[in-house]
Amino acid sequence: MTIESKIRFIRGGLITSFQGSQIKKLQHQGITTSGPMDNFLSKIGNITLNNDEDSICFEICKFGPVIQIVKGKFIFLISGNINFNIQTKNGIIEGESNQSYEVNKDDIIEINDTINSNYAYLVFKGKIKNINDKILTSSIISSSLGLNNGNKIYDEDLFSINTASNFKHRKIIINLNKYYNKNIRVINGPQMNYFKIKDIQNFFQKRFKVSKNLNRVGIRLLNNAIKPMFSSKFTSEGIIRGSIQVPSDGNPIILTAEHPTIGGYPKIASIIMADFCKISQLIEGSFFNFEQVSIKIAENEIHKLNKKMINLKKNIVYL
Amino acid sequence: MFITYKQTSEQSYLIDYGNDINIITNKKVISHFKYIIKKNFYFINNVVPSFNKILIQFDPENKSRVLKLINKLKLIDKINESKITKHIINICYDEEYALDYKKIEKAFSLTFEEFINFHSSHNFYVFMIGFMPGLPFLGLLNTKIKIPRLENPRLNVPKGSLGIVDNLSVIYPNKSPGGWNIIGKTNYKLFNNKKNISLIKPGDVVNFKKVNKKLFYKNDY
Known part of the structure; x- marks a missing residue:
């Protein structure tokens, strides 16, 4: 049984957007893959609520929205390190991450700032009406395409949801700290030979700093410039999420969820898929290291992570 | 192959x-x-x-x-020659849109009018679509003159701008940051937002046709 509910964004938040699964089979049209920046967290939230792991959710960047329930009820969970509270007729409840809540008409969810991280996910039971796109399964804010026409959520946006009428509340017991260390594993990029041996050594030995230029398109790094020897000879080619491009000034750019589909700078390395969530959460000014690993290790790590996701349900505790 | x-x-x-x-x-x-x-x-x-x-x-x-x-x-070592679509794209080369015409005149030692005649006399082959939805990479201009990217890329290249770097050209389907030298502007639709497809495809051919500002405004966005 489902019931129709309605939510209103009193405040849209800094950049709140709909994100579901990564968009497939359209990169040759210039359409990027998009999807959650930290798809480890969004999957944890969805699995806990017994949704498909890539179900559409709200990605919250840095400073979250304030949501009022206008009609019906809203069953949700917030995955990530973020302050939030729920305001009801009976008082204010301080929110706890990775635990489900049910709010009713006139209740308010106030989501504030992320703690030592960039992204959190508001995952919910049910389906948002009139925004589902079977092909473009996430918002692409940089191209104004996809869910919600690629728009971020604005103040006063209203959405209708078909939500479950009954739900057994739960939380997931998981120690996220062990996944989010500052050691980012990479494999050699296709143009690593465009760099001097000394610069390659520096790339792995010296710390990088996350600059203020970080968003859903890319993360610019500082503190360890490594100039390619012949960037002008490089012809543009297809790129993927996690590729690390180095423009002529030597400051690397990590390509993130809404990366351009084709890039014209040499790529020194690629972040392994299992570690992409870690880099997406490093805040401006963070220092971190790259660790060189083999493709075999990268393959094993993603297999391990996929397996972990399947077994995650064992960590759910019913309330 | x-x-x-x-x-x-x-x-x-x-x-x-x-x-x-x-x-x-x-x-x-x-x-x-x-x-x-x-x-x-x-x-x-x-x-x-x-x-x-x-x-x-x-x-x-x-x-x-x-x-x-x-x-x-x-x-599979045989090139499969499929049907080629030819696109004729109207370009307004007025100074208002040709943001880098002075750089082009200097690089080619031509007046901009002479350069326009040279550029628009080519059949441009579509190598690929990418960077952003619907952006075609076109070539090859018959020249060995090097025209590098801008040292300081623009934060906002206007939608429909035609840019060149060396012997390649691109058209920006949307407003975007970019470092190509801008020589004109079109109102040709490059991307269908409803169907999520690029209207120009790799392997197609593009011709540019000079139009005056009056005609361009008539069909402007």
């Missing part, structure tokens, strides 16, 4: 068809690209053709199937 291939991550292979930017090499790329797209393999997430390479992004659980496909591509 390809020279080599390399696994570039746990989710991607890069197939290399040769070093240079030329139409013959790109036709090999496009031929294999069209073969893969037509088959619509469930284990392939994306296929991205570029000047001389194809990037295959796949589900890591299906690596062996991708390797099998690459081995099959080795055996």
Whole structure:
């Protein structure tokens, strides 16, 4: 049984957007893959609520929205390190991450700032009406395409949801700290030979700093410039999420969820898929290291992570 | 038809068809690209053709199937010449839109009018679509003159701008940051937002036709 509910964004938040699964089979049209920046967290939230792991959710960047329930009820969970509270007729409840809540008409969810991280996910039971796109399964804010026409959520946006009428509340017991260390594993990029041996050594030995230029398109790094020897000879080619491009000034750019589909700078390395969530959460000014690993290790790590996701349900505790 | 291939991550292979930017090499790329797209393999997430390479992004659980496909591509050595669509694109080269015309005059030692005649006399081949939805990479201008990217890329290149770097041209489908030298503007629709398809395809041919400002405004956005 489902019931129709309605939510209103009193405040849209800094950049709140709909994100579901990564968009497939359209990169040759210039359409990027998009999807959650930290798809480890969004999957944890969805699995806990017994949704498909890539179900559409709200990605919250840095400073979250304030949501009022206008009609019906809203069953949700917030995955990530973020302050939030729920305001009801009976008082204010301080929110706890990775635990489900049910709010009713006139209740308010106030989501504030992320703690030592960039992204959190508001995952919910049910389906948002009139925004589902079977092909473009996430918002692409940089191209104004996809869910919600690629728009971020604005103040006063209203959405209708078909939500479950009954739900057994739960939380997931998981120690996220062990996944989010500052050691980012990479494999050699296709143009690593465009760099001097000394610069390659520096790339792995010296710390990088996350600059203020970080968003859903890319993360610019500082503190360890490594100039390619012949960037002008490089012809543009297809790129993927996690590729690390180095423009002529030597400051690397990590390509993130809404990366351009084709890039014209040499790529020194690629972040392994299992570690992409870690880099997406490093805040401006963070220092971190790259660790060189083999493709075999990268393959094993993603297999391990996929397996972990399947077994995650064992960590759910019913309330 | 390809020279080599390399696994570039746990989710991607890069197939290399040769070093240079030329139409013959790109036709090999496009031929294999069209073969893969037509088959619509469930284990392939994306296929991205570029000047001389194809990037295959796949589900890591299906690596062996991708390797099998690459081995099959080795055996497909005939360029499949499919139907070519010719696009005639109106360009207004007025100074208001040709933001870098002075740089072009200097580089080519021509008046901008002479350069326009030179540029618009070419048949431009579409090498690939990418960077952003619907952006075509076009070539090749018959020149050896080098016109590098702008040292300081613009934060906002206007929608529809025609840019050149060396012997290549692009058209920006939307307002965007960019470092190409801007020589004009079009109101030609490059991307269909409803169907999510680029209206110009790799392998197509583009001709530019000079239009005056009055006519351009009449059909402007």
